[in-house]
Amino acid sequence: MKKKGHSIDPLGFVLPLVFLIVWYSATAGGRVPSYLLPGPERFLRSFVDFAAGTAHLSPYSGTLMGNLTASCIRVFCGFGIAAFFGLVLGFLTGRIGLIKRFLEPTVNLIRAVPGIGWLPIAMVWFGVGEKTTVFLIALAAFFPIYINAAHGATEVPLLLIRAGRMLGANKIELCKSVILPSAIPSVVVGLRLGLGVSWAYLVLGELTGVSKGLGAVMMDSRMLGQIELIPVTMVCIAVLGKLTDMLLLYFYGMIYPYPAGGVK
Amino acid sequence: MAKELVLQKVGKRYFLPSEADGLKVLEDISFEVEQGEIIAILGPSGCGKSTLLNIVAGFEKQDSGRVLFMGEPICAPSPQRGVVFQSAVLFPWLTVYQNVAYGLKLQKRDINNIKKKCGEFIKLADLEGFENYYPDQLSGGMQQRVALARVLVLEPRVLLMDEPFAALDAQTRTAMQQLLLSITEKISSTILFVTHDVEEALILADKVFVMSRRPGRITRELIVPYSRPRALTLTGSADFSKMKNEIMGFLFDL
Numbered sequence: 356m357k358k359k360g361h362s363i364d365p366l367g368f369v370l371p372l373v374f375l376i377v378w379y380s381a382t383a384g385g386r387v388p389s390y391l392l393p394g395p396e397r398f399l400r401s402f403v404d405f406a407a408g409t410a411h412l413s414p415y416s417g418t419l420m421g422n423l424t425a426s427c428i429r430v431f432c433g434f435g436i437a438a439f440f441g442l443v444l445g446f447l448t449g450r451i452g453l454i455k456r457f458l459e460p461t462v463n464l465i466r467a468v469p470g471i472g473w474l475p476i477a478m479v480w481f482g483v484g485e486k487t488t489v490f491l492i493a494l495a496a497f498f499p500i501y502i503n504a505a506h507g508a509t510e511v512p513l514l515l516i517r518a519g520r521m522l523g524a525n526k527i528e529l530c531k532s533v534i535l536p537s538a539i540p541s542v543v544v545g546l547r548l549g550l551g552v553s554w555a556y557l558v559l560g561e562l563t564g565v566s567k568g569l570g571a572v573m574m575d576s577r578m579l580g581q582i583e584l585i586p587v588t589m590v591c592i593a594v595l596g597k598l599t600d601m602l603l604l605y606f607y608g609m610i611y612p613y614p615a616g617g618v619k
Numbered sequence: 620m621a622k623e624l625v626l627q628k629v630g631k632r633y634f635l636p637s638e639a640d641g642l643k644v645l646e647d648i649s650f651e652v653e654q655g656e657i658i659a660i661l662g663p664s665g666c667g668k669s670t671l672l673n674i675v676a677g678f679e680k681q682d683s684g685r686v687l688f689m690g691e692p693i694c695a696p697s698p699q700r701g702v703v704f705q706s707a708v709l710f711p712w713l714t715v716y717q718n719v720a721y722g723l724k725l726q727k728r729d730i731n732n733i734k735k736k737c738g739e740f741i742k743l744a745d746l747e748g749f750e751n752y753y754p755d756q757l758s759g760g761m762q763q764r765v766a767l768a769r770v771l772v773l774e775p776r777v778l779l780m781d782e783p784f785a786a787l788d789a790q791t792r793t794a795m796q797q798l799l800l801s802i803t804e805k806i807s808s809t810i811l812f813v814t815h816d817v818e819e820a821l822i823l824a825d826k827v828f829v830m831s832r833r834p835g836r837i838t839r840e841l842i843v844p845y846s847r848p849r850a851l852t853l854t855g856s857a858d859f860s861k862m863k864n865e866i867m868g869f870l871f872d873l
Contacts, residue, residue, distance in 0.1 A: 517696065518710075520696040521676065521702045524725055537712075
């Protein structure tokens with residue numbers, strides 16, 4: 356059984372490398388026109404300009420941090436709300452039969468409407484921009500968090516609970532020291548899914564018309580003809596998504612240094 | 620002196636959709652256990668011996684009869700009736716040391732006291748050096764030793780063991796039986812253990828209760844005539860084999 360591997364697998368780099376080569380050769384000779392897909396150097400120049408603003412290539416020069424921050428705040432707010440309600444309601448549903456019977460039908464009903472379908476009514480309720488975005492993110496991220504928390508709370512092995520009781524744990528101590536830790540792997544799965552969904556719905560929400568944000572830049576730059584900024588912002592969102600996921604896993608590793616099964 | 624454990628006409632049914640009156644698992648079980656006695660419950664698969672142990676442990680309730688622990692009816696599990704399960708059932712997110720310390724921490728003992736006691740019982744269970752290992756890094760036998768240590772560290776009056784060595788290979792099983800024998804010399808606990816291994820019952824116990832097939836009844840009560848301390852080499856002697864064959868006869872006749 357391997358411990359946490361710090362060696363990076365070279366095989367994972369093959370496809371990205373192939374992609375880079377194809378990208379370069381496709382755009383270099385002008386085979387693919389630059390108004391459809393900018394080449395790697397134009398991409399890089401745009402990126403640096405977006406971040407540092409030195410070349411003044413677009414109205415967005417140097418605004419990376421500002422837009423990034425705005426988007427991050429929305430994601431954290433939406434994800435935070437989803438996590439709070441998802442974890443609390445999920446746990447309660449998983450452990451208390453009455454609450455499950457109470458909540459499950461309604462939750463499943465709401466879940467049946469895909470997140471995108473909530474866009475029109477959200478705009479009616481919250482107008483364009485900030486609140487709508489946070490609402491959509493929270494709504495979409497809630498469900499994976501809730502479902503996985505409920506699953507984790509339900510699936511605690513009976514024998515573990517018996518062992519805890521036999522060793523002297525009362526109901527509260529049992530919750531804290533047996534049920535919670537046992538449920539954490541499932542909870543983390545839900546949180547990771549919720550976080551991924553949060554970044555996805557960020558773009559959707561920002562479409563409605565926010566002044567700052569990576570998703571907003573992505574859509575507006577299309578209309579302004581600044582095509583390079585589209586892949587640039589896509590990459591920003593992807594990197595942020597990956598970084599926040601790694602952060603989540605890092606906190607998971609701190610609470611649960613060696614999960615059952617030994618595989619991360 | 621009140622008997623440690625008293626069972627009077629204990630019965631248990633499981634209600635299944637297929638059985639109108641319920642599946643009778645235990646019937647009319649009555650016996651008593653004195654302090655310090657080591658009792659083996661021997662029986663074929665499905666005879667209800669694990670159910671019996673669960674009732675004494677407090678995990679399940681009997682449908683008829685009484686079960687008394689130190690004169691009081693049993694209503695819930697307790698560290699005073701420590702249980703070693705068939706599989707170790709350790710907390711996978713805790714290290715060996717943390718698993719052993721779990722019960723003591725619940726009792727809110729002083730940290731130095733906990734360290735000292737854990738050290739003692741980790742040594743007793745032959746786990747020195749493995750304090751920071753996680754359960755899934757240990758072999759089955761070692762996990763069972765942790766399970767034993769975490770219960771013994773709480774100094775229970777009664778130790779309940781449900782086929783504790785059944786899941787281990789023959790050599791590890793023998794080593795564990797040896798460990799238990801040496802532990803019983805140092806710690807005088809009352810032990811009630813369930814097994815389907817006749818040799819194990821004879822080598823470890825003072826008394827053997829033989830159970831019938833379902834519905835489980837106690838059909839025979841045998842006193843094991845060997846004095847303590849015992850050595851595992853007893854299993855080779857002639858009268859040991861004779862007793863073993865006698866019991867096997869009871870088991871297969873039922």
